[in-house]
Amino acid sequence: MFKCFPIPFCSRNLEQIDKRHCNLTTVPDDILRYTRTLEELLLDANQLQDLPKGVYRLTQLRRLTFSDNEIQYISPEIGQLVNLEELDCSRNDIAEIPDNIRHCRSLQRLDCSGNPLANNLPAGIIHLRQLNQLTLNDVSLAELPREIGSLSNLRVLEVRENLLKILPDSLVQLPKLESLDLGSNVIEQLPNHMGNLQSLKELWLDSNELHELPNDIGQLKRLQCLDVSENKLTFLPNEIGDLESLTNFELSSNQIEQLPSTIGQLKQRLLILKINSNSLTKLCNEIGQCLALTELILTENTLTELPITIGNLKNLSNLNVDRNQLTHLPVEVNILEIQS
Template structure:
């Protein structure tokens, strides 16, 4: 969906929202990469994307990026260029590692990385102090960072279907937390 008809060249700089969910895309279309100065919302869920091109990380005005249910294997360190990003959904992909540079996405509030083969969070992850919702369901985590309590704005922390055995004491500092989902883990005492 476009807010304006992209047939008019004068209009190209105005596109703020693109929805190409549930298509058969195997690559990010080149026309999307033209909107580096104005694109704020990009929805590419439920396609067959495997990689994100280098130019993708020049979409610096993005506030919402949804890439769930694809076949993406890697998020590049250049994710740090997306400094305006507030919502990032990379759930249901093949991502085994989150780059440490994610810590520079300081405006990130909603981050879902559920259902990926992820075993740990990168160093510095807890510097994302504006996070209010964090989805880490079904990612093979066996522990949380000791300083998880630094994410003091978290309202929802979803950790269902992992291998977590115990929780760090700092979790008690999450004073705004309303939802803590620990279902199907290996915790034997709280």
Template sequence: MLKCIPLWRCNRHVESVDKRHCNLQNVPDEIFRYSRSLEELLLDANQLRDLPKPFFRLLNLRKLGLSDNEIQRLPPEVANFMQLVELDISRNDIPEIPESIKFCKALEIADFSGNPLSRLPDGFTQLRGLAHLALNDPDTLGALPKLRELWLDRNQLSSLPPELGNLRRLVCLDMSENRLEELPSELSGLLALTDLLLTHNLLEVVPDSIGSLKQLSILKVDQNRLTHLSDSIGECENLTELVLTENLLQTLPRSLGKLKKLTNLNADRNRLGSVPDELGGCASLNVLSLRDNRVAKLPAQLADATELHVLDVAGNRLQNLPFALANLNLKAMWLAENQSQPMLKFQTEDEESTGEKVLTCYLLPQQPSSSLGELALLRHLLHHNLLPPLSLPLFSSFFLGFSLFTDFLYLFLHTLCISSFLHFL
């Protein structure tokens, strides 16, 4: 005699369940029916507060997404997930990771960021296969030898442990948007590092040990307080992209000319008064951006960078351009903020003081304008809470987040309060 089999019994072999953005307050009971087959479970962006005991019977899980919930505790039963490869519990209210996490031996990708973690458990260092980690607190990281990607961005970190240098296989390190004032010299131990992201910190120097990073391809140190860039940067022989925007640099090191693979150099909004002749030695340079500085003259040797296609020197103090630049196959040369076309028509004339042939056009000599550079600096100081507070809380909250005009007006009010402070920068 045939019997009707319930639909839920027919559907027990389910490998993936996606319940993201479903306003769930509890883990649906139906999920527990798939304990023998379920490998991927996505419960991100709900209102979950607790994980029930049956949840930890999903022994075949390989990927678990619980980000953007209200979970307050990760139970020790997480040790049951011995097949788990990827775990995302970011942006919850979890104060600690249980010691039993050490039994998740297959774990390769873990995101714990956005939780009020005070520390990582000692057993965490036993996760020898972990290759990608995102979290708030960098302590104990040195004992994770297989770690390849480390994301520490958007925290309030003011320092890094020297043990960071033990991560010999680390390829990508993102420490953007923190409060770092210095980097440990042990950074030189990151011999496999290709991407180093340090945007939006408080760094005044990059350590000389940066030259030990022979595999480094991308270095972003924009929006810091750099007053000096170490000559050792020229030893980073594989560097292709260097971003130094919005710092306090007055010079660039001559050793940059040794970077034969450098394709993109951006040093906008600094205090550069000159450009080193050696920059012409950057044989692969495609884009050079020096916008909003104080450069009065470009070196003729820049024409030796024969791959240069984009040159942005708007907002400087140039009187003319070297005649040799006419030999470059430029596709864009920017001399002014309001320039309508990427390329201009140049005329040749003799410079009065030297008699040398130079290039000129209707946008030369440049009219110096530092307002944009000052605005960028003030925004940077404001972001890091380095400005004295205005006694206008109503107006300041009103101005913040509006257009460039209101943004500038807000910052102008700050400028009136801190002119003496800026004088010493």
């Protein structure tokens, strides 16, 4: 449990103030005295409705967090916080991010999630060249900045639960991007040259309107987790087999009729394959080459038989084939020590 302590007698050299979970309705005046020394101000989970001007005069701040409040407005004076490295304003009632945020050139982590942003991101956002984590989940975002590729240090980009339909071409120009979460939007097509994202380890595309995956997705040699569940896919490109680092592959709730035989090329790393609620009529023999598999979910398809090569999957601990049209399981499956 967090506790609040009175600070009038604290040293004027105070560097951090933690006022999280303190039921504050206003920012205490005492906090605003530390203009020369305060580097961290944590105001999360209170009942604040605004930030006093004095907060924007704390020019030594490196970390400012006020998530889970009722704040409606960020002043353009935010641009005075030139040393700021982390800003978390998530889960408030903020309608607009001021363009003056462009002056926060030291900013590395920005989280604006869970705010009712009336407009798209300010143009100034692309000047934050030190950003390595940008989190914009559930902000009614209709588009990303065309020049988002300018954020060359970005490692994590989260824009889940928005209104994105088209992605800018420059998205694939983020050389350090490791995690990209585009889930729960209305995206119909991925930009060309997705294979350029050579650092990508996690790609979340679930709950969109995708009809196909680009062939060059196979160039993502470091990709470990790929979630394309709840889309409109009817097939997978053969290049899926080139994802040599893939461990988790989620394909649930699409319209896929068969897996490409190249799935067998994922034999060394693939641990989890979920392809439930699709239109599979047959499972390719090459699935038996995925020797590292521990979980294979085939629920709610139209399978009438399973290949005997499944018997090769000695590491399987969970095989689910419920709600198919199977009349029997191969002997090779019965001898596996699994939950089926």
